[in-house]
Amino acid sequence: MLALIFIPSLEFWKSFLLDILTTTFPRDLMAIFVTLRVLLKSYYLKERNRTAYSEFKRNVLKHPDKTCFIFENEEWSFKMVDDYTSKVANAFRELNYKKGDVVAIFVNSRPEYVCLWLGLSRLGVVSSLVNVSLRGQSLKFCIEACQCRAIIFTSELAPAILSIRNDLVSSMCYFQLGGSPKEGVSNLENSLSLASDVFESPEKIDHTDHLVYIYTSGTTGFPKAAIIPHARFLLMGTFSTIMLGIDSSDRVYIPLPLYHTAGGLLGISMSLVGGCVGVITPKFSASNYVLDCIKYECTVAMFIGEMCRYILLQPSCLEDRAHQLRMIVSTGLRPNIWQAFKTRFSIPVVREIYGATEGNIQFASIDDKVGAIGFIPQCLPRAVRRFVGALVRVDPETQEPIRNHDGFCVECQVDELGMLLGLIPANNFSRVFSGYLNKRESEKKVISNVFKLGDRAFITGDLMSMDKYGYLYFKDRTGDTYRWKGENVATFEIETLLSSVVKHHECIVYGVQVGDFEGKAGMVAIVDPLREVDLDELAAYFEKNLSKNAIPLFIRLLPHTEITGTFRLKKTQLKKDGFDPSVVKDPLYFKQGKVYVELTKDVYEAILNGAIMI
Template sequence: MSKQTMNDKLYYIFTSGTTGLPKAAVIRHHRYIWIGMILRNLFNISDNDILYLTLPLYHNNAGTIGSCQSVIFGTSIVIRDKFSASAFWDDCVKYNCTVAMYIGELCRYLLAQPRKPVDTQHKVRLMFGNGLRQEIWSDFKNRFNVKQVGEVYGSTEGNANVANYDFKEGSCGIIPCCVPYICRMVFPVYVIKVDPHTGEHVRDRNGLCKFVKAGEIGEIVGKIRADAGQSYPGYVNDEATKKKIITNVLRHGDSAFLSGDLVEMDDYGYLYFRDRTGDTFRWKGENVSTNEVEAVIQKVVKLSDCVVFGVSIQNCDGKAGMAVIADPNQTINMDYLYEECHKRLPIFAIPLFVRITSQIELTGSFKLSKTSLEKDGFDPSKIKDRIYFLDRKMQTYVPMDYQLYEDVQSGRLML
């Protein structure tokens, strides 16, 4: 007789490793079924649907949420072994797909494709997933005539899960907030205040966490409970697991999973993703959102790959912004880039350095990796790619050479 239970480990899934090494997250039998069932009901997926999967099965979106629709509930699935932006809609037409999964970068790659008739000849009524940028949400829906876009918020290892089940444009989910205190007692996901200067969680005089109000930005957390939906199995590495837990949240002795994601809540409880806690940096005494700067630059450079991060400069407080842009055909006009960034971003958020490269490494789930790029910094003696420096007097980007690099690092050039 089998002694297995629903609480046993089903498999490990490795996190994407966007800004660090991937970590093995534990997926148990009950989580596999529970998360697939919840989203199936929220998005009204039925046995008559045909789900198109082109995401890697070794990550949570396709491997858990997607495969569960077939393995547990019997919905037909079309699996493509590798994502192809040019063949995506052709496949959906060929196999009569009615539902498809995405992650945000996938949508951007589809938008960057030349227009063709098949863009609207498919039967896809619903696309769901996570990471679709608010800036391209309506463009995506309108161009491809997708009636419903269901954004899901969650992480492979976490229990802070919400969904945009009524398809509010730009929102990654909703937390009921009509009666805040009662909802906190019942609903297991909260948004807690974070000090914008230190990144620490703000607490009241009793040592408990404070919660954001409408229009404020905070970190989303999931209350840890013993039930299947809110347990937190964490990672294989115990130390990594402990770093993701905060205690004394709603009452003394309780605990919650720290998502590491900053969201903004509106008056109705809808949440809008703003940034990762580690991806926000300070420059000139101001907080800079890498997510915001990346979105602006991608608009300017026609949806090309772009990552933004902060780099340290000797004798300077905070970190200066650096953008790395993929431009294999060398088509970017640096004067135009500065002009558009100047129009759309506050002065302190305009990247001080720009690196133009042929391509940016992708993780297995199509996320852009920053790890090696951050290590490279902006030293032209170590980087073969073109690097530019923002000359504020000339109001444009100029090529970075070693002498200019030395002037910046030594403080001879005032920033």
């Protein structure tokens, strides 16, 4: 009788084996095989102290005349890229730049962008990749955060730099590409034209040295400079070639900004490390996307989720299926968009990927499971699965991990919402958490005593669920950020900027869902019972100091607000209310063009049905 109580029935085991094991076992074996290949290759690169440039040089020696980058009507061979990096390294060595110095790169997407940071890396100089949409105080903050010694910028972006020049340190050096530089700004093209295209590094560059800094909002506070060592860049290159299946015969379309991780590191690593052709565009164009892929004979294309939506909004045409794409590599692709895009454009394979800029874990949907960012192999023991990724329960209000009576985190059950953690094993080269340049900010992203005393994990800040087959599904972000049109926006930064405009008025910035759009649009609630805030002034200030995607789309004027027991403004109810005038009785406004207009029921409906584009 006891046996019948504790031993599952034969039917149960049949169901389990047929429904789960037969589904996941082949998939898991494939994942384990490719993961081992990635680890072995990464170990090989580590033991031989490889760097971004040394791996790129292998491709130069292998096929110097092969095309490395295509940009509009230009084609850059691997040797041309190599020669340009040598000129950059020589020019800055003549100017006494040395290992450990930091130079900000404020340049639009183009092949020279890659050559600049790759060339500087040969000196051991670290490049700070600054978002070209930033202006005013946000731009100043990012330049100062890395203690940059110099700034490289193009003529079209010169006004943005010159407008904050008086606020930067007097020792800052300025280098301009193109145009006629103002007084006190060096003409970098002149220096490069005089520099030799043969360079021998005076410094030993190590596998673990810092390569670039990329700014990320993380989950709290101002943007932070995430440290990207050579090892991390090479891991991305290895990940793309082995896990994603990119090879040297591919032509990869890269319409993503090169100051972001997806385009500037993962996409570019496919060329520098993988040896394929990278097609760089100055900016994303929904109407030209497929046409460009046809024109440049691309076999792989990169996306962020919202790009697919804009492309799908374009009128159908004969060219929709005239491309040679065999795969798209995306992040943030919603399930309904995923299938619609595959069907309309006849895309054979979708590789949805996941990984935080500063994080130590990454996933890829290597079996094309719609909606999944990847999976955790179910054939592995639980202790091993945790090192792939761990979902833990969090308090819905505080978003802090829930602890059991022993003080350890509690893993989520099937389909339960939880936060993803990346365990940081001691002495594991593939799971290093490099963190931010600001060590205090790095500490905030690490949690201790996760499943046992002394263990540590990276806090992704991402809420996910996992089904019974181990597939992971992204749900939302925790903390004080939201993601809109591929950009992570730090609410704390906007709230701080607002304080200089709204004076004594309290303000709360948060993200709200807009129909089926990927991510959350920005909304700010201002405590303004007497209607003293000048919305026109606020709109102009946002335009001057924030990137386009960081500007809040909606404003709500509150008669009062509430704070928590720890004196934090409550956002939970505001997020739930959203921007629906039938729900929110407070005055609402919507940013249309460069001004805020009253958000009426008609405007609300027009936004949701697409009559008003956002």
